[in-house]
Amino acid sequence: MLMSIGCCAKVDNTGCPESFKGRCKCGNITSIYSSTNKFTVSCTDSGFTNASMLQDIPENTEILIFTGNNVPELPFNIFNNYLKLLDVLETVDMSNNNIRFIQGKSFHKVYNVKTLILNHNALEITDKKERPRIFSNFESLENLHLTNAFTEDTNASDYLLSLDDIFYESELSFLKIIHLEQNEIWSIGENPKIFCQLPHLEQLHLGDNRLLDFDFRIDCLHSLRYIDLERNMISRLSGKAMTELDSFVKNVSSFEIKLEENPFVCDCRSSNFIHWLNSTPVVVRDWKTFVCRDGYPDSNTGQLLSKVHKLSCPSSGKINNKSNNLHTEKAFHDTANYHGGHHIIGYSSATIGALSFFLVFTSSMLLAVAYFHKQKIKAIVAPCGDFLTRNIGYTGISGDETPREVNV
Structure with a gap:
């Protein structure tokens, strides 16, 4: 039995246009994106190798879920918006589609979309062309999900520079939350002001990367209230990072940072960091559960940071006091072995x-x-x-x- 949506589009018994080949479901449902019934087009693991069917997306679509397909490139004007309006479309999830290229003109008339999810793709954004404008039509965007979103063929430092350009061109002035987890990011220091172009940012998620320190500007983010840095490669925060965090929190009503499951080292170089955890006005979530991954003396290994009282260093007097410097940490990171999230520290007895x-x-x-x-x-x-x-x-x-x- 066929029905119609709008003036001419025919739908099949799935509730979707015929061009969706019966692989999707369309209708008013509740989902993880909404606790109330909203008109949703759901094409999950549907076997599509292109996105041409989205030209026929119903105009009353509020949530689009197009995930688990294999669509390396999003075409020009993916929703055929020149002929239709999508005024009520508020969520677009295009995760896990092996997307590599998004043209600068792929999305049109998505003015009211508040959530865009591009997790688990292989985006290539270092080729300039029109790609700095890939988010430019998302004028109301509040939530941007880019977890594990970028190709592994490009160094994180390179695509972060391109992402900086994208933020600049897109003018995401309403963006509140950005997710950048699992992107192999070891440093943001080459363009520390990258997030300053998101003036209303409230939450910054950078967990499950390889960051060695907190090394980017936040003094420009007056709405920022939360940073997630869990499961990175932070052995201790540098003095500069601690000073900047303390300075920032003086000008905001509340601020929280998450540092769980980092490979903390408890030796003489960590005394300032441990003292900071005890005294900072920054809310460091659950810091009393932090565990020393390594340390000196060896008895510190496996102990809670909050319970460690003796902090020593091997070969007293021979340790370079500048070892907390980010460049030294970077060199260590580049040469150290990494097994299951553990650094093999030079003075570990094991x-x-x-x-x-x-x-x-x-x-x-x-x-x-x-x-x-x-x-x-x-x-x-x-x-x-x-x-x-x-x-x-x-x-x-x-x-x-x-x-x-x-x-x-």
């Missing part, structure tokens, strides 16, 4: 023991091989030794060691 075992084992194997092939090795080395003895003689003796003639 690490030293493992390395010692490896060296002894390797040496033993080499000696064993040499023993079983000693006759062959002797046959090769002996002629070389004879040759050197006959032809070189004492010419290897240095001038200071040459025998001198003594007059008697």
